[in-house]
Amino acid sequence: MTGTSVIIGAQYGDEGKGKITDVLAADADVVARFQGGNNAGHTVVVGNTEHSLHLVPSGILREDVTAVLGNGTVIDPVALVEEIEGLQADDALSGELVVADNAxxxxxxxxxxxxxxxxxxxxxxxxxxxxxxxxxxxxxxxxxxxxxxxxxxxxxxxxxxxxxxxxxxxxxxxxxxxxxxxxxxxxxxxxxxxAPHIDNASARLLDAAEGDQTLVLEGAQGSLLDIDHGTYPFVTSSSTTAGGAATGTGLPPTAIDEVVGIAKAYVSRVGDGPFPTELDDEVADHLVEVGNEYGTTTGRRRRVGWLDLVSLRWTARVNGFTSLALTNVDVLEGLDEVKVCTAYELDGERRTRPPPSASQLAEAQPVLEAIEGTFADAGEADAFRELPPGAQNLVERVEEAIDVPVDIVSNGPHRRDTIDRT
CATH class of the missing domain: 1.10.300.10 (Adenylosuccinate Synthetase, subunit A, domain 2)
Known part of the structure; x- marks a missing residue:
């Protein structure tokens, strides 16, 4: 990985952006958050230690990486101090932390x-x-x-x-x-x-980009919670899509080389709002308990449902994804059947793109398609060819639906549980 990459949640947040950012940060010089505050919750497992990050960029866990809180973020200073002190107590504050002067x-x-x-x-x-x-x-x-x-x-x-x-x-x-x-x-x-961490972050980022350093711009929440493009009013208060990476850092759009979308192999959501594929049955209980679907920030049980290819196709277009990371594939182990949503039934019509309003989306009924093959031992694979047939079929179905390559498959919480298909 070279140049500047943007990491974007493709769903309602909690897609595994923290882990993927941490993985990509292994080759990065700078990792920057560009929007949101400590309402975010990114979980990164290093060795046997689980780190819950709310404001500090996930790249802070890598040595020699400069972590930046950009001007598009909002800073709860007391919460940030607590997070810094927690990382110091775990001897995990590896790199430099910069807080944008104008955040x-x-x-x-x-x-x-x-x-x-x-x-x-x-x-x-x-x-x-x-x-x-x-x-x-x-x-x-x-x-x-x-x-x-x-x-x-x-x-x-x-x-x-x-x-x-x-x-x-x-x-x-x-x-x-x-x-x-x-x-x-x-x-x-x-x-x-x-005070010692506060600096002109935009200048630092511009210098890094112009100096041929590798930058990762880390989004929080997800595209379907974007203040403009999400399920308004059930959204966050910032631009979570790729366009927010420029305004939230001071980097020009032309500095961005790739946009990596992150999506779970199913969907979860915290809080109110429409959710066409939501489940409320034994499958939901499986996804919640096996996937540990409880909010990192709030502790609330997340709502869960089947992977929605209609909304994923839309967020891929809005963000201009150049690749996708599909996470939590291992959570599907043990299910008798795995389904994806390929269209909506709404007002007597079959639709392949989301309606523009949350009230309309709340009325949409999912058209579901079963994925053939087993997901047994998905968490044991070290390469794509080692994944069980169901997992491979799911990845290929996603690629077909959104016309974006799935370059990364995450099949567990650890750094090592990452399959690179490039």
Whole structure:
């Protein structure tokens, strides 16, 4: 792998992006997150240790890799300090960590506003981490960038302007705002730890790209949760598709050489929203328990269903996938039958692309196709030819459906459980 690669979730998140990013980071100089916050949850297994990363890029677990939190991310500074300290305790903070000077800050007010919204009748099932309210403050132009906040200090104009806006928002929403003394204590709890990591991340990334270094840009959540292209309003608050990699890092689109989509061999979703292939039976229980389908961030049981080739074909087109990594193939071991969705029945018509609205998608009925062959011992294979017939047929069916090569097959949680087909 050379040049700049973008890693994109092709479904509703939790596709295994953390593991694939970690695998690709073995050849990378820089790994950068370009959107989202600590609402993400990426699990990477190194040796016998499982690392749950929420904000720090997965590449941090590789030596000599610079990990960057780009300007498109939103930073909960207390959560970031906790994550850094956890990695240090595990002796796993291998590379340099850079936080974009112009990344926006998640204030305590944002978490309170998020939690209050999720208790109301318009709840959509967020992680309550304050991510949506932070992006709203950013777009309303009264939030604070982390570099400005550190330089200005707890009594400076940057803090004052942000607090005025946040206190107005809390009052309007009927939410009690933290006191100024509490905010000072909050600021003091993270400033000295994070200040050395804050830098002009866009300049660092541009220098790396122009210096022929290898970059991996790591997305969070999934394409079907994109603020514009996802199942609105049941989406996240940032651009999770490949276009967000440019705006969220400061790299030009022409710097991107490949876009790698990540999809599970089935589908999972956390929170509310339409899910045409959702299952609620013994197969669902199998996928949840064998696949450990519980949220890394929330601990909630994920909703699960058959692989949806209709939506996968759509996200491949929207992102311009140059290749796909198919993960969790081993989880299908033990099922009597494995199916995929090839079309939707909606309003008396058979459709091969998703409808534009979430309300329409909620009415869609999946047209299912069985995959021939067994998946027994899928987790034991070290090469594609060693995969059982069902797994090989699934990979080939995916390639046929989306017209994108499946270059990577992941058949287990460890780095070694990765089949490279290139």
């Amino acid at each position: 926006h800050v998640v204030f305590p007010h944002h978490r309170e506003l998020d939690a209050a919204h999720e208790e109301g009748e318009d709840a959509i099932g967020t992680t309550k981490r304050g991510i949506g309210p932070t992006y709203a403050s950013k777009m309303s132009r009264f939030n604070a960038r982390i570099g400005d906040l550190v330089r200005s200090g707890p009594d400076g104009g940057t803090m004052e302007r942000a607090l005025r806006g946040l206190e107005r928002r809390c009052k309007a929403e009927g939410v009690e705002a933290p006191s100024r003394d509490e905010i000072r204590e909050w600021f003091d709890s993270w400033r000295d730890t994070l």
